[in-house]
Amino acid sequence: MQPLEHLLSPIINNLNNASNQLEDERILIEKIKRQKMDMIQKKITPFQVDLVRPEIAESWKRSSENGLDPLVYNDPPLMDALSFEQRLKEKDYLIQAAAPYVSKLENMLSHIEAYIFLSDENGLILRVAQALDNNRFRLTPGTIWTEETIGTCAHELCIRLNSPIQLCGPEHFCRIFNNISSSSAPIFDVDGNLEGTLTIASPKFHRHDSYSLGLAVIMAETIQKEFQLSANRELLQSALTATEDAMIMIKAGVVIKANKAACQIFKNLEQDLIGSQIGDVFEDIPLLESVLGTREPHINTHIKIKRSKQKFSGSIQPMKSYDNKNLGCLLTLKPINSTLKVSQSSNGFTSRFTFENMIGTSPQSAKLKNLAKKFARHKSNILIQGESGTGKEVFAQAIHNESRPDGPFIAVNCAAIPKNLIESELFGYEPGAFTGAERIGKPGKIEQACGGTLFLDEIGDMPLELQAVLLRVLEDKMIMRLGGSRYISVNFRLVTATNKNLLELVKRDLFREDLYYRISVFKLNISPLRERGSDIVQLIDHFITAYAEAECIDKPTLSSTAKYILLQYNWPGNVRQLSNAISYAVCMSTDGVIYPEHLPDEILKTSSTPVLERHVSEKDVEDIESSSDSDAFAVNISVKEMEKEAIKRALEKADNHVRDAAKIVGLSKSTLYRKIKQYGLDNNIEE
Numbered sequence: 001m002q003p004l005e006h007l008l009s010p011i012i013n014n015l016n017n018a019s020n021q022l023e024d025e026r027i028l029i030e031k032i033k034r035q036k037m038d039m040i041q042k043k044i045t046p047f048q049v050d051l052v053r054p055e056i057a058e059s060w061k062r063s064s065e066n067g068l069d070p071l072v073y074n075d076p077p078l079m080d081a082l083s084f085e086q087r088l089k090e091k092d093y094l095i096q097a098a099a100p101y102v103s104k105l106e107n108m109l110s111h112i113e114a115y116i117f118l119s120d121e122n123g124l125i126l127r128v129a130q131a132l133d134n135n136r137f138r139l140t141p142g143t144i145w146t147e148e149t150i151g152t153c154a155h156e157l158c159i160r161l162n163s164p165i166q167l168c169g170p171e172h173f174c175r176i177f178n179n180i181s182s183s184s185a186p187i188f189d190v191d192g193n194l195e196g197t198l199t200i201a202s203p204k205f206h207r208h209d210s211y212s213l214g215l216a217v218i219m220a221e222t223i224q225k226e227f228q229l230s231a232n233r234e235l236l237q238s239a240l241t242a243t244e245d246a247m248i249m250i251k252a253g254v255v256i257k258a259n260k261a262a263c264q265i266f267k268n269l270e271q272d273l274i275g276s277q278i279g280d281v282f283e284d285i286p287l288l289e290s291v292l293g294t295r296e297p298h299i300n301t302h303i304k305i306k307r308s309k310q311k312f313s314g315s316i317q318p319m320k321s322y323d324n325k326n327l328g329c330l331l332t333l334k335p336i337n338s339t340l341k342v343s344q345s346s347n348g349f350t351s352r353f354t355f356e357n358m359i360g361t362s363p364q365s366a367k368l369k370n371l372a373k374k375f376a377r378h379k380s381n382i383l384i385q386g387e388s389g390t391g392k393e394v395f396a397q398a399i400h401n402e403s404r405p406d407g408p409f410i411a412v413n414c415a416a417i418p419k420n421l422i423e424s425e426l427f428g429y430e431p432g433a434f435t436g437a438e439r440i441g442k443p444g445k446i447e448q449a450c451g452g453t454l455f456l457d458e459i460g461d462m463p464l465e466l467q468a469v470l471l472r473v474l475e476d477k478m479i480m481r482l483g484g485s486r487y488i489s490v491n492f493r494l495v496t497a498t499n500k501n502l503l504e505l506v507k508r509d510l511f512r513e514d515l516y517y518r519i520s521v522f523k524l525n526i527s528p529l530r531e532r533g534s535d536i537v538q539l540i541d542h543f544i545t546a547y548a549e550a551e552c553i554d555k556p557t558l559s560s561t562a563k564y565i566l567l568q569y570n571w572p573g574n575v576r577q578l579s580n581a582i583s584y585a586v587c588m589s590t591d592g593v594i595y596p597e598h599l600p601d602e603i604l605k606t607s608s609t610p611v612l613e614r615h616v617s618e619k620d621v622e623d624i625e626s627s628s629d630s631d632a633f634a635v636n637i638s639v640k641e642m643e644k645e646a647i648k649r650a651l652e653k654a655d656n657h658v659r660d661a662a663k664i665v666g667l668s669k670s671t672l673y674r675k676i677k678q679y680g681l682d683n684n685i686e687e
């Protein structure tokens with residue numbers, strides 16, 4: 001913006017400086033009038049006009065070129081009623097935003113007779129307050145006041161220059177304004193586009209004129225701020241409407257705002273809820289009052305509302321102004337049964353396993369489940385150990401769903417996150433904590449796990465520095481976000497898992513001993529799959545069903561030989577490997593049967609003699625049985641079936657020649673004949 005001296009009329013500047021004010025004013029006015037006429041009559045050029053600002057001389061020139069005569073004042077045109085009505089609608093938000101400030105100006109300037117008017121960005125007058133005595137200019141809403149219609153005037157120049165300006169007397173083009181002073185300020189929208197102007201005009205020159213320009217500028221800027229505020233209000237309103245969460249703002253113990261979702265919870269209309277005392281709507285007054293008082297947030301806490309059996313989980317965030325004044329708090333509520341779903345979808349973790357739906361009833365698994373259920377009832381930390389893929393996370397989820405089903409289940413794989421990010425992942429950060437941090441900051445996984453379970457997988461891979469910090473969190477139950485300055489209290493159940501020998505790591509100074517004892521109050525050791533007998537059979541069946549469903553095909557049967565191979569394999573990758581193998585086999589299966597060749601290579605290769613090329617003896621099965629628990633073969637895998645299968649496939653390979661088939665299965669020709677008959681395979685056989 002230009003310096004004030006340039007924005008003010010020289011007449012006003014002169015008034016303020018001169019000792020003999022009136023005389024000086026009169027002389028100056030006369031001189032300006034003369035210069036204007038000289039310029040219009042082309043005796044001098046705008047360039048030679050030195051008593052007014054160059055932009056005014058230029059405007060005089062344009063006004064004259066528009067065919068206007070400064071000595072003749074024709075009533076300015078009015079926009080037709082229909083178009084004006086339409087225009088008023090379009091400019092409604094400007095008119096509404098400006099209304100209180102126009103009224104304020106009206107009051108402030110009531111003693112000096114002033115026009116206060118609002119124009120649009122084209123010079124159309126939208127609103128006029130306090131018309132002068134006789135309104136001899138006939139300035140009414142709908143008047144089109146521009147350089148083309150009445151010549152040089154303040155709001156027209158303000159629009160052209162995008163800047164505030166003051167004109168006095170003969171600086172206006174028309175003689176009728178010779179005694180008028182007018183100050184105009186532009187009003188811009190939130191994107192910086194010109195929306196209109198605010199003008200203060202008075203019939204005489206006053207001492208006030210030097211600050212009427214300032215008043216116009218300040219009021220115009222206040223109107224602009226009003227735009228920003230209403231844009232923010234709109235944004236807030238859309239956010240409140242869009243979210244499915246109930247949101248309630250509370251100040252000084254009273255509900256001051258509530259969204260639709262909140263009104264639905266309370267079965268209230270918005271107007272009924274707003275203004276309610278918190279004591280009338282919530283059970284947990286001390287909690288709310290503590291946030292209002294201490295300004296410490298409470299995240300994922302349980303909140304009860306009056307007259308409702310429904311349980312809610314919610315967060316209470318204190319609200320403060322830019323200068324740290326207490327603005328109350330914002331309460332977010334969601335029904336507890338939806339909490340799990342939301343927290344799962346927002347953090348990508350699921351906790352679908354329970355002790356009931358996890359597969360495996362082998363004696364080992366049954367014992368472990370009973371133990372884990374007992375642990376789940378207590379609050380102490382649980383360490384789950386076992387080879388990779390044995391189902392440690394499955395157990396962690398089941399413990400969570402047994403003990404804290406309503407809270408979030410947050411899993412962090414300490415080995416998968418880059419070392420330099422683990423800290424921010426776990427503890428979160430405040431805005432601007434480091435380069436690349438999100439502008440609004442972010443709660444860490446520990447904070448997110450409040451009210452639920454934090455599952456730290458691969459805890460053995462946690463860097464030593466962070467182990468110390470984790471230990472402190474477990475002791476104090478408080479965290480501070482990176483770049484933060486306040487502690488946030490946290491409440492979560494910790495379950496950790498590892499496939500490493502943590503005590504070994506402790507001995508090698510790679511894991512803190514104190515942390516080891518703190519996280520391993522309860523220990524669960526999951527056996528490898530190869531030692532879990534009937535679990536394998538049940539898991540195979542479970543995975544075949546699941547993958548067939550996923551592929552939208554009928555569930556294939558598993559040939560006895562393929563089953564035999566799967567049972568005698570030692571599963572170094574445990575349940576995960578078994579699941580992948582079955583997924584592969586289901587995809588590869590043909591005619592609704594999974595044969596050995598449909599199994600992944602690594603499993604077939606480890607089978608010492610390809611099973612199809614030898615006889616599957618009673619001994620083979622006994623060996624497997626002895627390495628499994630007694631349930632292992634409860635699923636119809638009989639030796640006879642295996643034998644029949646082997647013979648059938650040998651015959652297929654030998655094109656039904658018994659002699660060749662006998663060689664493949666390692667039986668004498670006569671024994672094979674007998675068995676072929678016994679199993680009803682003697683349809684197409686040949687010598």
Ligand SMILES: Nc1ncnc2c1ncn2[C@@H]1O[C@H](COP(=O)(O)OP(=O)(O)OP(=O)(O)O)[C@@H](O)[C@H]1O
Nearest residue numbers: 358359360387388389390391392393394499575576
């Ligand atoms: N009892 C079970 N019932 C059904 N599925 C299971 C069971 N145990 C494991 N799984 C499945 O096996 C896979 C591996 O399980 P999980 O991730 O829990 O193993 P883990 O021991 O935590 O592995 P890692 O050590 O690699 O983290 C998962 O897909 C899981 O769903």
